[in-house]
Amino acid sequence: MAHRSALPSKPCTVCGRTITWRKKWERDWDAVRYCSDACRRTGVRSTDRELETTILSLLAARASDATICPSDAARAVGGDTWRDLMEPARAAARRLVTAGEVVITQGGAVVDPSTAKGPIRIRRVRRG
Template sequence: MSTERKSVSEEEIGESILRLVAERGEGKTVCPSEVARHLGGPHPDAWSPLMQPVRRMAVRLTKEGRIAILRKGKPVADPDDFRGIYRLGMPAPDTGEA
């Protein structure tokens, strides 16, 4: 049996995060492992190595304001410095309207 690993690009990771978060909708979140499984398949040997690339892309997308990284239901203060279990969701609506 082949244990070939499918190569996944940063672009594919970013697109998957954005698509899954959008499909889940406002007020709902996605687990980073869902993104990794979506890209790598159900076997841990395939999706587990994608967890760090998913986190790196989540940080990038958060800095761009396209998603939010949430811990205990609240957006993280610093996307470069958070620990533990986190979820991905839609960014908070911009309330700076005139």
């Protein structure tokens, strides 16, 4: 059996977490889009797209090497109920990582968004 890191993978279209190839998906791997039934049911909502846009606009208003916390975007979109938007904000950041727009850091180092636990920061991708 191949080591897990040698197997094909792709991001979930909803949460941005990594989906790793499984034998049962051999015939329809190209059609696999979701990491779980919860992501399949939920889909990407307008609030999720608004969080993505807010993350990008918050970063655009700061220095090129500045970072933001997902809570900054959640507060901007959710107002008083921002805490309910924390996981959607993290998912929006993961989707933006997949799109190549941002990176997720912890302690100043870029980390894999699928495995990052605890506090994270979001920074624009450094070009050049």
